[in-house]
Amino acid sequence: KRPAGAPDKSLARKVGSVGVVGAGLMAGQLALLFVRRLKVPVTLTDLDQDRVDKGVRYVHDEIDKLLLKGRISADAGNRLKALVRGSTDKAVFADADVVIEAVFEDLAVKKQVFAELEAVVPESCILLTNTSSLSVTQMAADLKHPERVAGFHFFNPVAVLPLVEVVRAQQTDEATLATVFQLGKALKKTCVLAADAPAFVVNRLLTRVMGEVVTTVDEGSDLHVADDALGPLGLPMSPFLLLNLVGPAIALHVAETLHAAYPDRFAVSENLGRLVAAGKPAIWSYDEAGKPFVDADTAAL
């Protein structure tokens, strides 16, 4: 018997080709995962050819690394590379079974991407978003077929972390959910069904912890002391290292989304805001031995 809330597996559709909108780091990691696990054509799109080329190059380089590590043969590597294509034109998704977007975290931008996709993809194509915290229900609201939209939220580094949150929007239908769960299994990920609430489950919890660590520093604690304090709990990464991995801009966006939804529970760190406004990509720098340190610019913020 199916557990409550689990989709009916018999409704799942086959996925024979995948599209990825965006060619940034997250999109590149997704394209790599899809091609490696599904061995089907994967097409990346972005706004200009330069970004598209970078995205495809990232996937090719990661395939080369797998080859060097002895995880795949040269033949398999070449076959995988041949399956990855790039384009600036979303019309390439005309035969896609699934398209996932991993573009800038802005509701209006994502709605626009979905509207453009709906004009070119087949009627049976499922549209997924890798958003960290935005409402999937709102993202799908203006589409002709919002029932084929769901969240499919991966964690960094995508190749390593097993978890994926499947977000059921108010309109998501059973066939979409069943296909997404089957897809997650083929990708060798552990899918959990999350409600479409701000930042879903993991980022809601993580942001609470990270927010407290960062605001402790805002209030005057030494950054290294605050960062090391949780070490004895055996976490795989200290909070500021994790903040670097996620990217300060994404972390700030999630904190702002949660602050807007629950102002009493989520603070937005002033230091984090200043750091992102100053365009700094990371809180740490790394010395030649790969050891993280706080650079002078960041310390002065």
Ligand code: 3HC
């Ligand atoms: N990208 C790709 N692969 C990476 C990587 C990266 N940035 N960092 C490490 N890896 C790979 C390594 O290549 C290695 O793979 P291999 O076994 O095939 O050689 C494997 O991960 C293990 O790496 P290491 O032995 O060097 O390092 P660790 O054992 O210390 O593990 C880690 C590294 C997996 C990143 C671990 O520190 C970890 O799990 N950190 C916590 C990450 C986390 O919590 N992520 C969630 C962030 S929240 C999020 O993404 C949501 C978003 O919406 C904001």
